[in-house]
Amino acid sequence: MSGGAVGGIAFGDVCVLHRGSAPLLVSLPHDGSDIPGALRARMTPEARVAPDTDWHVSRLYAFARDLGASVLVPRWSRYVIDLNRGEDDTSLYPGQNTTGLVPLVRFNGEPVYLPGLAPDADEVEVRIARYWRPYHQALHGELDRLRAAHGRAVLWEGHSIRGSGLPFLFDGRLPDLNLGTAGGASCSPALQARLEAVLAAQQDYDWVANGRFKGGHITRHYGDPANGIDAVQLELSQRTYMDEASFAYDEVSASGLQHLLKAMLEAALAA
Numbered sequence: 001m002s003g004g005a006v007g008g009i010a011f012g013d014v015c016v017l018h019r020g021s022a023p024l025l026v027s028l029p030h031d032g033s034d035i036p037g038a039l040r041a042r043m044t045p046e047a048r049v050a051p052d053t054d055w056h057v058s059r060l061y062a063f064a065r066d067l068g069a070s071v072l073v074p075r076w077s078r079y080v081i082d083l084n085r086g087e088d089d090t091s092l093y094p095g096q097n098t099t100g101l102v103p104l105v106r107f108n109g110e111p112v113y114l115p116g117l118a119p120d121a122d123e124v125e126v127r128i129a130r131y132w133r134p135y136h137q138a139l140h141g142e143l144d145r146l147r148a149a150h151g152r153a154v155l156w157e158g159h160s161i162r163g164s165g166l167p168f169l170f171d172g173r174l175p176d177l178n179l180g181t182a183g184g185a186s187c188s189p190a191l192q193a194r195l196e197a198v199l200a201a202q203q204d205y206d207w208v209a210n211g212r213f214k215g216g217h218i219t220r221h222y223g224d225p226a227n228g229i230d231a232v233q234l235e236l237s238q239r240t241y242m243d244e245a246s247f248a249y250d251e252v253s254a255s256g257l258q259h260l261l262k263a264m265l266e267a268a269l270a271a
Contacts, residue, residue, distance in 0.1 A: 009138075014074065014075060014130075014131055014135055015032075015072060015073060015074040015075060015134065016073050017070065017071075017072050017138050018071045018072075018073070019070050019142070020064075020068045020069045020071070021068045022067060022068030022150075022269055023146050023147075023149070023150035023152050023269070024064070024067065024068070024146075024153070024154045024265065024268060024269055025072065025142050025146060025153060025155050026061050026064045026070070026071045026072070026158055026265075027072045027139055027155060027157050027218060028054065028057050028058050028061065028072065028074070028158045028159075029072075029074055029083035029084045030053060030054035030078050030083070030084065030160075031053070031054055031056075032053070032075045032076045033055075033077050034080075035048065035080060036076075036080070039079075039080065042113055042117040043112055043114065044111055044113065047111075050077040050078075050079060051106065051247075052078060052079070052099075052103075052106055052161075053077060053247075054158075054159050054160045055160065055238060055247050055249075056241070056249045057158045057159070057236075058071070059249060059254075060158075060160075060236075060241055060257070060258065061261065063262060067262070067265055067266065067269065069156075069265065070142050070146065072138055072139055072142065074135055078099075078103065079103055079112055081127045081128065081132050082100065082101050082102070083131075083135045083136070084157070084216035084218050085100060085101040085216070085217050086217045087101070087128055087132065092216055092220070093214075096169075097109070097168050098169070101128075101132075102119055102124050107162070107169055109168035139222070143155060143222060143229060147228050147229060151228060152228040152229070152230070153229050154229075154268045154269065154271070155218070155219070155223065155230070155231040155232070156234070156265065157216065157218055157231065157232065157233035157234070158236075159213075159233060159234065159235045160235065160236040160237070160241075161174070161235060161237065162238050162239075162244050163238060163239045163240075174212065175206045175208045175211065176205035176207060176237050176239075177199065177205050177207040177208075177235075177236060177240070177260075178207070178212065178234070178235040178237075179195060179196070179208070179209040179232065179233070179234055180213050180216075180233035180235065181209070181215060181223075181231075181232055181233075182214055182220045182223060183210050185223065186215055186219050186220060186222075186230070187223060187232050188225045188271065191232070191267075191268060191271040192209070192232075194270070194271050195232065195268065198263050198264050198267050199264075204260070205240060205260065213233065215231070215232075218233075219232065230268070230271070232268065240257050241253050241257045242254070
């Protein structure tokens, strides 16, 4: 499992929660890349390597635990089930291409499954119970614990995606950093202003707030600033810390990016 279970609380084999002492939970719902063997056999050869994984984000955010953050890390690929979609699979971006709760197509629009082997509705229900609900149980419970202990909590959704060459999802080149707050609904104006100030103060990366990626189900569902829970999504273009062709982690690039991510998490804690 990405991130490992050492020192963490395992929720079956679905995810591991590393509990921290600060009012910050870093959720990494697309970090997992494992696919059960029987399911992998039903997929196309291209899908079997889980190319749409948010590669290495648990490694990238490992420093967050030194800030006292809790970190929630899944095991399974988004192709098994997408933890950042609602159980009802309502589209998060009406009118735009996207992938669903149990994706049938990859980010390039090509199929995940071999002909005739896609899951039916009954299988989807089994996957929801088996994989989706334990992750959300862990997430919901930790947010409640942090808010009870501190009077507030920040939920940080850490994501990444290939930053270009995905016309099925977006045209051209995605900015390096894509901040999403559901158009300002999932966090306080003060927190969003602090994060935008951190981004505006640096010159190494281009960025946008509430552009193509405004926040997925987790950000929108759990963000409740009026009741002490601020939720933020940061979608990184993978070129900022890895080689997008080989999926290899780039230690030098990642180290530079981590300085900015640390400043953003510190701003979130100070808000």
